[in-house]
Amino acid sequence: VNTEVVKLAANNSRTFNLKAINLNATTAKAVNYALRVLARDVSIALTRPADSSILNALAVTIDEIQLESSSQSLLKLNAGGQPLLSRVTNRSVHRLNLQPGMAVYAQIKAVALLG
Numbered sequence: 001v002n003t004e005v006v007k008l009a010a011n012n013s014r015t016f017n018l019k020a021i022n023l024n025a026t027t028a029k030a031v032n033y034a035l036r037v038l039a040r041d042v043s044i045a046l047t048r049p050a051d052s053s054i055l056n057a058l059a060v061t062i063d064e065i066q067l068e069s070s071s072q073s074l075l076k077l078n079a080g081g082q083p084l085l086s087r088v089t090n091r092s093v094h095r096l097n098l099q100p101g102m103a104v105y106a107q108i109k110a111v112a113l114l115g
Contacts, residue, residue: 037084037085037108039074039075039085039086039087040087041108041109042077042084042085042086042087042106042107042108043086043088043106043107044075044086044088044092044096044098044104044105044106044107045057045104045105045107046096046104046105047105048105049105049107052107054107054108054109054110055110056107056108056109056110057105057106057107057108058079058080058084058105058106058108059079059080059103059105060077060078060079060084060103060104060105060106061077061078061101061102061103061104062075062076062077062078062098062099062100062101062102062104063076063077063078063100064076064100065093065098065099065100067090068087070090071089071090071091072087072088072089072090073087073088073089073090073093074086074087075087075088075093075098077104077106079106084106086106
């Protein structure tokens with residue numbers, strides 16, 4: 001996911017803008033950033049999460065749903081033109097009635113971005 005720095009603090013802490021969310025990280029230097037987000041670290045919500053420990057939520061569109069096994073599916077998401085993957089259970093796909101073209105929210109745990 002490509003990002004842009006929107007704020008730089010004195011301690012080199014940078015706030016990144018990913019269209020719909022802000023992420024905080026500390027680095028020594030850089031202008032362009034690329035974040036690697038693993039599919040297993042992305043969950044899906046039908047509405048903008050309000051009371052959740054996961055603070056990073058992106059408005060996305062489901063481009064494709066690939067059945068990976070009898071228990072898991074891989075969602076190909078579009079986050080403002082940036083690709084993002086989410087691995088969810090088939091039970092979740094059916095329970096949330098997820099379909100290609102559907103607008104949902106991708107939730108990314110901040111600790112997944114710090115490693």
